[in-house]
Amino acid sequence: MPKIARIVCFLIALSCIGWLGVAQAEVTLTEAWVRASNPGQSVGAAYLTLRSAQAVTLVYVETERAGAVEMHSMTMQNGVMKMRSLEELAIPANKPVTLAPGGLHLMLFELASPFKVGEQVKFRLCFKDQQGKIAEQFITMPVKTAP
Structure with missing residues (x-):
């Protein structure tokens, strides 16, 4: 077999390995937005829906x-709203996880x-799959007023 044919076969084999499951799962990110904030406000919030064909964990x-x-x-809890920080967020396979006002959210x-209506904010999200591999995804979210 000529050298070039061996190289082509090797590259095809490598691409098949990724196709068979070695490649990391992609998470679908929808309904993403950042809440507009007021001048002087040092914290903000962002929301989105995450969905993946494989179980993954949002870690960063x-x-x-x-x-x-x-x-x-x-x-x-007992008429009092409690907020707590999460080390990671599980995204079960084929089940959307919605981050929305009054529930799960990203705290900035x-x-x-301040975040102004009409601006676009870029984010990097890091997901860990069940084999422990980390994949990153990027999303740009529009700034909106709260519904």
């Missing part, structure tokens, strides 16, 4: 517009400037 989020981003949950800290 960042944006240049905030000093830190945390995943948070909000629950009502140390804002250098």
Whole structure:
């Protein structure tokens, strides 16, 4: 077999390995938006829906517009709203996880400037699959007023 044919076969084999499941799952990110904030406000929030064909875990989020981003949950306990930081957020296979006002959300800290309606904010999200591999995805979210 000529050398070029062996190289082509090798490249095809490598691409098949990825196709058979070695490649990392992609998470579908929809309904994404950032809540507009007021001048002087040092915190903000972002929301979106995540869906994946494979079970994955959201382990890290960042944006240049905030000093830190945390995943948070909000629950009502005895008439009091409680918010807590989450180390990671599980995304079950084929089940959407919705981050929305009053529930799960991304909390944005140390804002250098307020989020204004019409702006676009870029985020990097890092997901871990069941084999422990980390994949990153990028999304740009529009800034909107709360519904």
